[in-house]
Amino acid sequence: MSYKMLIVDDSLPMRAIIIRTIKASGFTDTQFLEAGNGNEALQMLGDEWLDLVITDYNMPDMNGIALIQEMKKDEILKAIPVLVVTTEGSRQKMEEFIQEGAAGYVKKPFTPEDIRFELTKILGEPENEGISENGDDDFDF
Amino acid sequence: MKESLKTAMTTSISEVLETMFFMTIETSAVSESAGMADCTTGENRFTSKIDFSGPLSGCFVLTVPKKILLGMTEMFMGMEAEEVMETHLSGTISEAINMIAGNTFSKLDDQAVFHLEIPELIDMDAFVKEAGHSEKDNIFIRVETPSGCLGLQAFYSL
Numbered sequence: 001m002s003y004k005m006l007i008v009d010d011s012l013p014m015r016a017i018i019i020r021t022i023k024a025s026g027f028t029d030t031q032f033l034e035a036g037n038g039n040e041a042l043q044m045l046g047d048e049w050l051d052l053v054i055t056d057y058n059m060p061d062m063n064g065i066a067l068i069q070e071m072k073k074d075e076i077l078k079a080i081p082v083l084v085v086t087t088e089g090s091r092q093k094m095e096e097f098i099q100e101g102a103a104g105y106v107k108k109p110f111t112p113e114d115i116r117f118e119l120t121k122i123l124g125e126p127e128n129e130g131i132s133e134n135g136d137d138d139f140d141f
Numbered sequence: 142m143k144e145s146l147k148t149a150m151t152t153s154i155s156e157v158l159e160t161m162f163f164m165t166i167e168t169s170a171v172s173e174s175a176g177m178a179d180c181t182t183g184e185n186r187f188t189s190k191i192d193f194s195g196p197l198s199g200c201f202v203l204t205v206p207k208k209i210l211l212g213m214t215e216m217f218m219g220m221e222a223e224e225v226m227e228t229h230l231s232g233t234i235s236e237a238i239n240m241i242a243g244n245t246f247s248k249l250d251d252q253a254v255f256h257l258e259i260p261e262l263i264d265m266d267a268f269v270k271e272a273g274h275s276e277k278d279n280i281f282i283r284v285e286t287p288s289g290c291l292g293l294q295a296f297y298s299l
Binding site: 017086107 | 156160214217233235239242243248251255259
C-alpha cells in the first residue's frame with residue numbers, strides 16, 4: 001500500500017533522516033511532503049489528503065502542539081493521525097501530546113526500530129518488510 | 142546537581158552521536174581550561190548554542206571541527222561529501238545540540254519541564270568574551286573521536 005506523509009520540522013537534516021528511516025522501515029512506496037513549521041504544514045494540508053503527519057514540537061512560527069490543535073478544529077484534518085518526533089523528554093510534555101490528540105510520539109535520538117514501531121501501530125505492517133534494498137538507506141534492524 | 146548534570150550530558154552526547162551519527166566516541170569531563178582549548182578554539186570549527194530555562198537556566202554549547210561535522214552530515218543526511226553545503230552543516234550541528242539538550246534533561250529529571258529555544262550558530266570567541274558566563278556554573282565534556290575532538294559545554298544557574 002502506498003502512503004503520503006507530511007514531515008514537519010524546521011531542521012532540513014532531521015527531515016532527511018526521518019524520510020530515510022521511514023523508507024528503510026519498509027514503507028518504501030511512500031510519497032513525502034515537507035514543511036518547516038506548523039503554518040507551512042497547515043497550508044499543505046489544505047491542498048491534499050495525507051495519511052500521516054509527522055511533526056517536531058519545537059519550531060518557529062507554529063510549534064507541533066499548536067499544529068495538532070489547529071488540525072483538531074477542522075472536521076477533515078482531525079482524522080489525519082499525527083506522530084510527534086521530538087527532543088522533549090518530560091513526562092508532562094509527552095502526556096500533553098497525547099491529550100491534544102497525537103497518535104504517538106518518538107523521542108530523539110531515535111532508532112529505526114522506534115520509528116517502525118510507531119508507524120506500524122498507526123498504519124499497520126508495511127508491505128515491504130525489513131531493510132530497504134537501496135544502498136543509501138541501509139540502516140540495521 | 143553538577144555531578145548529575147555532568148553524567149546526564151555525558152550519557153546524552155554518547156547516545157546522540159552513536160545512535161544518530163553512528164560515531165565511535167570516548168567522553169571525559171574536563172575541569173581545567175587547558176583541556177578545553179584544543180576542542181573549542183581555532184579555525185574551521187562550527188559552534189552551536191541552545192538556550193534553556195526551567196529548574197535550571199543557561200545554555201549548552203557544542204563545538205565541532207568542520208572535518209568531523211562534514212562526516213556527521215554525510216551520515217545523517219545520506220549525502221556525498223561534494224553535495225554537502227554550508228546550510229547542511231549548520232543544520233546538522235543545530236539538530237545535534239537540540240537532541241543533546243533534550244536528551245540531557247530527560248535523563249536529569251523526566252518529571253521536570255525545561256523549555257528549549259531554537260539553536261543558533263555562534264562565534265565561540267565572541268561568546269567567551271560576553272559578560273555573564275563566568276558567573277555561571279560551567280561543565281565541559283571532551284569527546285574524542287578517531288578524527289579529532291568535540292567539546293560540549295553547559296553554562297547554567299539555579
